[in-house]
Amino acid sequence: MAEFKEISPNASAGAKLTNWFENRFPTAFDAYRVHMSEYYAPKNFNFWYIFGSLALLVLVIQIVTGIFLVMHYKPDAAKAFESVEYIMRDVPWGWLIRYMHSTGASAFFIVVYLHMFRGLLYGSYRKPRELVWIFGCAIFLALMAEAFMGYLLPWGQMSYWGAQVIVNLFAAIPFVGPDLALLIRGDYVVGDATLNRFFSFHVIAVPLVLLGLVVAHLLALHDVGSNNPDGIEIKGPNAPKDAKGKPLDGIPFHPYYTVHDILGVCLFLMAFTAVVFFAPEAGGYFLEYNNFIPADPLVTPAHIAPVWYFTPFYSMLRAITTEMMYALIACVVLAAAFGVLKGRMPAIFKGIIVVAAAVGVLLMLSIDAKFWGVVVMGGAVIILFFLPWLDCSPVKSIRYRPSWHKYVYAVFVVNFVILAYLGVQAPSPIGERVSQVGTLFYFGFFLLMPWWSRLGEPKQVPDRVTFAAH
């Protein structure tokens, strides 16, 4: 037990009350110090560093609005669509709560994509922050599950057919697939059983996992300390510190960054409320038009596409056709040949590479392209987890990398946006080719990173962070 602190009888009532609590619940006071008033964050944060706080804000918005929506929503295939319209028309201010929740879903992905891109720019996933990044990727994955299951709940046409397609993705897995899909749906088609279990996952199971992961993400971050745009360690053994051992390039998170973030929060809420009030459907991107038609298991809408935040991955799924498999097989063969000819490793490993490549090619020839489409789509997310080990650049931040690295990242972003755009469009032969090239580039960017990230001459990294007082 911590030492019991006595306080002077002349102290103010407020001080006495604080002391009373501190003696009985010191953990809360320690947590406040460790995570707020004495958590030193680098003083050179730029606007990219707002998106973590914003993600937390959106999480709160989603939980609060979600709690209120559940009070009026009915998870029943016969009543779900109706109950959402009831919320929109008859529940006082129900439309606002619902639009906040639906806009919040898209806002979540916008801030999370920007937050992840920040990590990419400044090498925030590099040692010793690998686990922070991995927890973050797990949050992204949980968020995708949460968004997907939430999208079924309004029981519109897009809800229904989107769920049908994604659940059938699991059916593509050899041997266990069809049974697995049956286990997910709980029926032979997407139906009432599916709706009920997705509701359960959406409102309780996944949010609990999400919250746990967010706590792990923040605790791990506060253990290793935040990265910054210069990619310099402000708490390392050689970093400049004052007489008390506090980093000279850091400032306490509270009050400095809490107050600083208020500006970002205000700007974000201006944009957020503008969408909620003036464009809640965002031109069919946040709420798709077909979802205002009740689910009909007999008719697929003429054009179905997932919500915008899934479309880059959806494009990659669509890109994997029988033809594309030959390109992928060629990639595997080339990679194996390169590894055997150029790799510096014992003969046994080269043997393993040859055997693995042969088995891989055999599987690629014998299993449907449909299954490999699922593998590619899943792989596009899973590959992010390995980023800390794929990036072999001698410096963390883009600021001190060779200038041409910026173009590589720019092409990556443009490619991602093109894939997202194509995923919204109806299938077309040209779109298919472009998305195939885009898929190869996406994976090339990551898989070839150990090679290209080492190329070029990095710039001199300064000893102290770049910061001008203002």
Add this chain to the structure above:
Amino acid sequence: MSDTPIDSSKRTWLIATGCAGAVGGVATAVPFVSTFQPSEKAKAAGAAVEVDISELKPGERVTVEWRGKPVWIIKRTPEQLAELPKIDPQLADPQSKRKPDEFTPPYARNVHRSIKPEILVAVGICPHLGCSPTEKFAMGAQPSLPDDWKGGFLCPCHGSTFDMAGRVYKNKPSPDNLEVPPHVYLSDTRLLIGDDKKA
């Protein structure tokens, strides 16, 4: 670390207890996971459906629901039937030889994939990822379709195309032809879908 020597018999029992607990934990998970399976009610809801097709005219389609899925009954025109053998080279599986037990019952393993040449009965669900293809019976060039289109179906989700016998074109996401469900003619105009034993 304590300096006390390890009591190996105590450790053995700890491991044994831990294993027993794990077995119990896994056993408890079984009923929870089992609840994900289709309920008895869902399993029972697979009854065959009877359809009267006396009103169906050539070039028309009716859709009925069987096991929650759309089943199409299409009366093909003589022109549409005449095109079927000609497009064989463009198809992935023109003879319906791939997984015939799942997709094509014995009485539909023919050029027109049906019992009566003009009447096609097929489950309107794309074998790729389960969307319902849209009818594109008109021949000729149109959006998302080749210029020499001979009529058939286009899946709006991933662009698989099927001919008027539900056979999938080559190099499309769908690996298989549309499923022909078990069905039987009870009379000339009454069709039973979901069962081919009663007759």
